[in-house]
Amino acid sequence: MDTRSNFHQSLEELQADLLKMGTLVEEAIYQAVKSLARMDVKMAEETIEQDDKIDQMMLEIEERCLRLIALQQPMAGDLRVIGMAMKIVTDLERIADHAVDIAKTTRRLAGETLVKPLVDIPRMADIAKEMLRDALTAFVEKNVARAEGLAEKDDQVDKLYTEIFQEIIGLMGTDLSVNRQVTHLLMVARYLERVADHATNIGEWVIYMVTGQRKDLNL
Amino acid sequence: MDTRSNFHQSLEELQADLLKMGTLVEEAIYQAVKSLARMDVKMAEETIEQDDKIDQMMLEIEERCLRLIALQQPMAGDLRVIGMAMKIVTDLERIADHAVDIAKTTRRLAGETLVKPLVDIPRMADIAKEMLRDALTAFVEKNVARAEGLAEKDDQVDKLYTEIFQEIIGLMGTDLSVNRQVTHLLMVARYLERVADHATNIGEWVIYMVTGQRKDLNL
Numbered sequence: 001m002d003t004r005s006n007f008h009q010s011l012e013e014l015q016a017d018l019l020k021m022g023t024l025v026e027e028a029i030y031q032a033v034k035s036l037a038r039m040d041v042k043m044a045e046e047t048i049e050q051d052d053k054i055d056q057m058m059l060e061i062e063e064r065c066l067r068l069i070a071l072q073q074p075m076a077g078d079l080r081v082i083g084m085a086m087k088i089v090t091d092l093e094r095i096a097d098h099a100v101d102i103a104k105t106t107r108r109l110a111g112e113t114l115v116k117p118l119v120d121i122p123r124m125a126d127i128a129k130e131m132l133r134d135a136l137t138a139f140v141e142k143n144v145a146r147a148e149g150l151a152e153k154d155d156q157v158d159k160l161y162t163e164i165f166q167e168i169i170g171l172m173g174t175d176l177s178v179n180r181q182v183t184h185l186l187m188v189a190r191y192l193e194r195v196a197d198h199a200t201n202i203g204e205w206v207i208y209m210v211t212g213q214r215k216d217l218n219l
Numbered sequence: 220m221d222t223r224s225n226f227h228q229s230l231e232e233l234q235a236d237l238l239k240m241g242t243l244v245e246e247a248i249y250q251a252v253k254s255l256a257r258m259d260v261k262m263a264e265e266t267i268e269q270d271d272k273i274d275q276m277m278l279e280i281e282e283r284c285l286r287l288i289a290l291q292q293p294m295a296g297d298l299r300v301i302g303m304a305m306k307i308v309t310d311l312e313r314i315a316d317h318a319v320d321i322a323k324t325t326r327r328l329a330g331e332t333l334v335k336p337l338v339d340i341p342r343m344a345d346i347a348k349e350m351l352r353d354a355l356t357a358f359v360e361k362n363v364a365r366a367e368g369l370a371e372k373d374d375q376v377d378k379l380y381t382e383i384f385q386e387i388i389g390l391m392g393t394d395l396s397v398n399r400q401v402t403h404l405l406m407v408a409r410y411l412e413r414v415a416d417h418a419t420n421i422g423e424w425v426i427y428m429v430t431g432q433r434k435d436l437n438l
């Protein structure tokens with residue numbers, strides 16, 4: 001096999017690892033929100049532990065990207081793909097950090113009864129996860145239209161966040177423990193809103209990679 | 220001049236640009252918090268506009284890093300320095316994003332009188348800015364001890380955040396507009412706590428770059 005096809009094999013492996021990391025990250029968000037909805041501290045602890053594995057994956061992928069560039073001196077287009085892969089990995093890692101933030105909220109609220117069952121937060125999480133999946137698919141397919149589709153879902157997430165914000169400030173009152181709990185829940189909604197932003201970031205990298213143009217998907 | 224000294228000149232230019240970006244980011248945090256403390260919407264808008272410049276700087280530095288690697292095929296040690304520079308740039312950009320978050324809070328609360336003058340939030344901002352400065356100095360000096368010093372300041376920031384959290388849930392009550400305002404102020408405290416985390420991240424990259432060991436500065 002010549003150097004060129006070696007290089008393309010390396011690129012494909014890189015994409016495969018990125019998708020693997022993406023799946024782990026998606027799972028982390030899913031587990032974190034489920035742990036909160038069920039007040040399951042054990043599940044929350046597992047999510048927190050899992051994050052080390054995701055961080056390790058990030059470092060490995062990044063090091064591999066740098067070595068690939070140094071050893072193979074890719075042409076401009078391929079260099080851009082590797083650069084984007086490095087950006088995407090960073091966004092994935094931030095999403096995973098938010099999964100940890102959410103799991104830590106479960107830990108903080110352990111033993112409490114939720115003021116009301118979680119409905120909008122899991123809904124936000126579902127859309128955010130879909131967005132992550134779309135963003136990664138767009139990356140693999142170099143699919144600009146799919147990346148652009150993230151803007152609309154991000155609007156849905158932002159709208160849900162605003163609704164949750166309004167609802168939660170209405171639940172606040174003179175009971176400190178209620179205030180504490182609903183404030184933590186609002187933070188969770190904020191983390192999920194950020195997860196969606198990271199998915200739009202990934203979409204923006206894809207558009208930049210394919211078209212060379214910067215487009216804001218998060219207006 | 221031979222290729223090797225060319226390369227070292229490029230590395231030095233890279234560090235200089237990173238510091239320049241760091242100074243802009245520090246300024247952004249300073250301005251954002253000042254705009255909030257004074258309820259100065261014009262200053263807030265300036266901070267938000269300035270962010271495009273910081274994003275642009277990030278992209279330029281990253282592209283330069285990738286080209287440097289592709290063209291010069293640096294040895295392992297230099298490759299690691301460039302990799303770290305790319306990580307640091309990402310943390311700087313996230314800090315700048317939080318400055319925008321804070322400036323947007325000023326915009327949201329425009330025209331309102333603050334429930335109480337801001338004291339702890341500007342104090343948090345001062346420590347976070349110091350941490351950013353320390354982290355960048357540690358990077359330039361490859362100074363592990365200075366990077367390690369960030370852990371203690373991060374504890375101070377975390378402690379202030381906990382105090383602000385307690386204070387703010389005590390200010391909540393039946394007045395929706397008060398709840399709204401203090402919740403936004405709590406978010407600002409949270410952003411600053413995150414700014415401090417990004418400074419510790421930079422410190423961790425420095426330690427990893429110099430010693431090859433991962434050390435958690437944010438316990």
